[in-house]
Amino acid sequence: MIFYHAEQQLFHLQGDTYSYFMQVRNGVLVHLYWGSRLPDEDISSLIPAVPVYASFDSEFNRLTYELPTQEKGYFSQQALNIVNAQGDDVCSLRYAGHEIFAGKKPIPQLPSAYEEGDAETLEITLRDPLTHISVTLSYTVYQGFDVLCRSLRIQNGGSDAVTLRNVQEASVFLPKGDYDILHLKGSHCRERNQLRTALPRGFFSLDSRRGASGHENNPFLTVMERHATQQQGKVYAMTHVYSGSFRLSTDVSIDDRPSMMIGMHPDVFTWHLEAGDTFQSPEALLVFSPNGLNGMSHRFHAFIRKRICRGVWRDAPRPILVNNWEATYFGFNEEKLLSIAEKGAAIGCELFVMDDGWFGKRDQDNCSLGDWVVDKRKLPGGLKPLGEKLNALGMRFGIWFEPEMISPDSDLYRAHPDWCLHVDGRDRTEARQQLILDMGRREVQDYLIDALSRVLESANITYVKWDMNRNMTEGFSCVLPKERKLESQHRYMLGLYRVLDVITKHFPHVLFESCSGGGGRFDCGMLCYMPQTWTSDDTDAYERLGIQWGTSMVYPASTMGAHVSVVPNHQTMRITPFETRCNVALGGNFGFELDLSKLSDEDTEKAIAAVKTVKELRTVLQQGTFSRLIDPTVHDNLCAWQFLSEDESQLVVCVYQRRVKPNVQPERVYMASLPADSRYRRADTGDTYSGSALMNVGLPIPTTWTDYDSWVYRFEKV
Numbered sequence: 012m013i014f015y016h017a018e019q020q021l022f023h024l025q026g027d028t029y030s031y032f033m034q035v036r037n038g039v040l041v042h043l044y045w046g047s048r049l050p051d052e053d054i055s056s057l058i059p060a061v062p063v064y065a066s067f068d069s070e071f072n073r074l075t076y077e078l079p080t081q082e083k084g085y086f087s088q089q090a091l092n093i094v095n096a097q098g099d100d101v102c103s104l105r106y107a108g109h110e111i112f113a114g115k116k117p118i119p120q121l122p123s124a125y126e127e128g129d130a131e132t133l134e135i136t137l138r139d140p141l142t143h144i145s146v147t148l149s150y151t152v153y154q155g156f157d158v159l160c161r162s163l164r165i166q167n168g169g170s171d172a173v174t175l176r177n178v179q180e181a182s183v184f185l186p187k188g189d190y191d192i193l194h195l196k197g198s199h200c201r202e203r204n205q206l207r208t209a210l211p212r213g214f215f216s217l218d219s220r221r222g223a224s225g226h227e228n229n230p231f232l233t234v235m236e237r238h239a240t241q242q243q244g245k246v247y248a249m250t251h252v253y254s255g256s257f258r259l260s261t262d263v264s265i266d267d268r269p270s271m272m273i274g275m276h277p278d279v280f281t282w283h284l285e286a287g288d289t290f291q292s293p294e295a296l297l298v299f300s301p302n303g304l305n306g307m308s309h310r311f312h313a314f315i316r317k318r319i320c321r322g323v324w325r326d327a328p329r330p331i332l333v334n335n336w337e338a339t340y341f342g343f344n345e346e347k348l349l350s351i352a353e354k355g356a357a358i359g360c361e362l363f364v365m366d367d368g369w370f371g372k373r374d375q376d377n378c379s380l381g382d383w384v385v386d387k388r389k390l391p392g393g394l395k396p397l398g399e400k401l402n403a404l405g406m407r408f409g410i411w412f413e414p415e416m417i418s419p420d421s422d423l424y425r426a427h428p429d430w431c432l433h434v435d436g437r438d439r440t441e442a443r444q445q446l447i448l449d450m451g452r453r454e455v456q457d458y459l460i461d462a463l464s465r466v467l468e469s470a471n472i473t474y475v476k477w478d479m480n481r482n483m484t485e486g487f488s489c490v491l492p493k494e495r496k497l498e499s500q501h502r503y504m505l506g507l508y509r510v511l512d513v514i515t516k517h518f519p520h521v522l523f524e525s526c527s528g529g530g531g532r533f534d535c536g537m538l539c540y541m542p543q544t545w546t547s548d549d550t551d552a553y554e555r556l557g558i559q560w561g562t563s564m565v566y567p568a569s570t571m572g573a574h575v576s577v578v579p580n581h582q583t584m585r586i587t588p589f590e591t592r593c594n595v596a597l598g599g600n601f602g603f604e605l606d607l608s609k610l611s612d613e614d615t616e617k618a619i620a621a622v623k624t625v626k627e628l629r630t631v632l633q634q635g636t637f638s639r640l641i642d643p644t645v646h647d648n649l650c651a652w653q654f655l656s657e658d659e660s661q662l663v664v665c666v667y668q669r670r671v672k673p674n675v676q677p678e679r680v681y682m683a684s685l686p687a688d689s690r691y692r693r694a695d696t697g698d699t700y701s702g703s704a705l706m707n708v709g710l711p712i713p714t715t716w717t718d719y720d721s722w723v724y725r726f727e728k729v
C-alpha cells in the first residue's frame with residue numbers, strides 16, 4: 012500500500028513486512044525511515060526536522076536527502092551530479108508534485124521487474140527552479156513480495172544541453188548503528204564468494220568498470236546489524252536490474268549515519284542530455300529483512316523467480332542437461348556428440364547442449380566469432396539432422412553462441428573492421444583473442460538478430476547458452492560524436508537488451524541460459540531475458556559450495572546452472588566422490604559436463620540414481636524456499652543448506668563435509684524456517700520429528716571415513 016498524508020506531505024510505502032517513509036520539508040524530499048512494517052501513522056514528529064545543533068556546517072549537510080545532489084553545503088556522497096548549461100553542477104531539487112497509481116510501468120529500453128496486478132507505484136517529481144532540470148523518482152510496492160523497486164528519470168526542461176556525470180538510481184540513509192557489510196567478491200572460477208567485514212567509516216565502494224557486472228564484485232550489497240545471523244537481525248540489501256558497469260557504495264559521514272547507494276559507475280558513464288530530452292536510470296531492488304540473511308534471501312528469491320524471470324520457462328521444470336564443453340572442448344564431430352548424448356539419454360538426461368566450436372572454423376578460441384554458420388567439417392549434415400537424431404533419442408537440442416563478440420580472424424571482421432568497440436589510433440586490445448562488437452549500433456544489433464534467428468530457425472533448437480567471454484577495453488563506439496563517447500558503455504547495454512528482447516520474444520519456447528566465462532554476468536538484468544545463468548566455470552564440487560552459497564544470497568537455485576564433471580577436476584585437479592558432485596549439483600539446475608560415454612558402470616549407476624532423485628525433487632529444488640544452515644566460510648569443515656517446498660510438505664537437507672577429522676564428536680545440523688508444530692518423516696529411517704525438534708535439536712551428522720563426503724536427507728510432512 013502507498014499512503015500520502017497531505018497535511019504533513021508525508022509518504023508511506025508499506026510492504027507486507029517493511030515500511031519506508033519520506034517527507035517534504037521546506038520543499039526538500041527527505042528520507043525518514045526504512046525498516047519493519049509500521050501501521051500507517053504520522054511518524055514525522057519522532058524525527059527532528061533539522062539537527063539539534065549544527066555548528067560550522069550548514070544544516071543542509073545533515074539532511075537525509077532522498078536524492079542527494081550538490082547544493083547548499085551538502086558534503087557527503089551525491090546520488091546525482093549534473094553539469095548544467097552554465098558549467099556548474101549545483102542542483103537544488105524541490106518537490107513539484109507526485110502521483111500514485113495502480114500497477115507499474117515497464118522501464119523503456121531497460122529490463123525491469125514486472126507486475127501481475129499486485130503492484131502500486133508512487134512517482135515524485137522534484138525540480139530545480141534555476142536550471143529547470145526535473146527528476147522523477149519512482150517507487151513500486153508489491154503485495155506478496157517484499158522488494159521495493161526504485162528508479163529515476165531526469166528531464167532536461169531547460170533550453171540548453173546538460174551533462175549527466177553521475178546517476179545513482181537509489182540512495183538511502185540507514186539508522187545509526189553497529190553494522191557489518193556483506194558482499195560477493197571473486198574472479199573467473201571463484202565467483203561470488205561472500206565477504207563479511209565491519210562497515211567502514213567514510214566512503215566504501217565496490218564496483219565494476221568492465222562493461223559487465225563482472226566476476227570481481229556482484230552488484231549486491233548488504234548492510235546488517237553486527238550480530239545478524241542467517242536467521243536473526245536487521246539486514247538492508249540492494250541489487251539492481253542492470254548488467255553493465257556499476258557502483259555500490261556506503262558512506263558513514265559527519266554524524267555517523269550510514270547511507271548506501273547503487274547506480275551506474277560514474278567513472279565510465281556520462282550522458283549528454285539535450286534540452287527537452289529524458290534520461291532513464293536502471294531499476295534498483297531494495298530489501299529490508301528483520302530476520303537475518305535467510306530472510307533477505309527468501310525475499311529476493313521469491314521476487315526474482317516470479318517478477319524478474321518470465322516466460323514459459325519461469326515455472327517449468329528445468330531440463331536435466333548434458334553439455335559437451337569439458338568432455339570435448341573444441342575437438343568434436345557429430346559422432347562424438349551423439350555418443351555422449353546416447354549415454355545421457357540412457358541415464359535420463361533431457362537436453363543435449365552443443366557448446367563452443369560448431370561454427371566457422373573454430374578449432375581453437377582464436378577465430379570465427381561472428382560467423383554464425385555451421386562448420387560442415389564437424390557437422391556435415393548441418394544442425395537439422397543433428398537435432399533430429401537428438402530428438403529421436405528423446406533429448407532436446409541446445410546450442411552455444413557468443414553473439415556480442417567478434418574474432419579478428421572472422422569473415423565478419425574482414426567485412427566490418429569498424430564494428431568493434433575501439434579507439435582510433437590505439438591498439439585494439441584482445442582478450443581471449445577476440446574483440447567486442449559495438450552493440451550500441453543498430454546495424455550490429457540487426458545483424459545479430461538476423462544471424463541468430465537463422466540458426467534457431469534452421470533446426471529444432473530449444474535451448475541457448477548465451478556466452479560473453481571478455482570485458483571492455485577501449486570500450487568506445489567509433490560512430491558517436493566526442494561529447495557522447497562516454498555514453499558508449501551504457502548504449503552497449505541498451506543495444507544488447509534490444510537484441511535480447513527481440514530474440515527471446517521471437518523464440519519464446521527456447522530456454523536461454525546466460526553465461527560470461529562462467530558467472531561473470533550473473534545479475535537481474537540478464538535474468539529478465541534468461542531465467543538461468545551458468546554459475547561458474549569452476550565445476551569442482553568443493554569450490555562450488557562457496558560459490559553457490561554466496562550466489563544464493565541474492566539468486567534462487569532455479570537461476571544457477573550446476574553440473575557434475577570429471578575427476579581430477581579440470582580447474583583444481585581435486586578428486587571428489589561422484590555422489591558428492593551430484594549432491595552439490597542438485598543445489599542448482601542439475602546437469603552433466605563430462606564425457607558420459609566414458610563413465611564407468613559404477614558411476615553410471617550413481618548417475619542414474621542422481622537423475623532419478625533430481626526428477627523426484629525438482630519442484631522442491633527449483634520452486635521451494637532455500638535456507639542456508641551451516642556457513643562454509645565460518646565452519647572449518649562443513650556446509651549445509653535446505654529446500655522446503657512451497658506448501659511446506661517436503662524438506663530436503665544437504666550437508667557437505669570437507670575432510671575426515673579423527674577423534675571428534677558428531678556435529679549437528681539445525682534446520683530453519685519450519686512450521687514448529689508440523690511433523691516430518693525422514694525418508695531413509697522412517698523416524699518422525701516435529702519441525703521444532705529439527706530446528707532446535709537438529710540432526711547429528713554422521714562420522715565418515717571419506718573426504719568430501721555429503722548427505723542428502725529427505726523428509727515428508729506427516
Ligand code: DGJ
Pocket residue numbers: 336366367411478480526527528529530545547548
Ligand atoms: C566460457 C563458458 O563459461 C564455458 O562454459 C564454455 O562455454 C566456454 N566459454 C566456451 O568457449
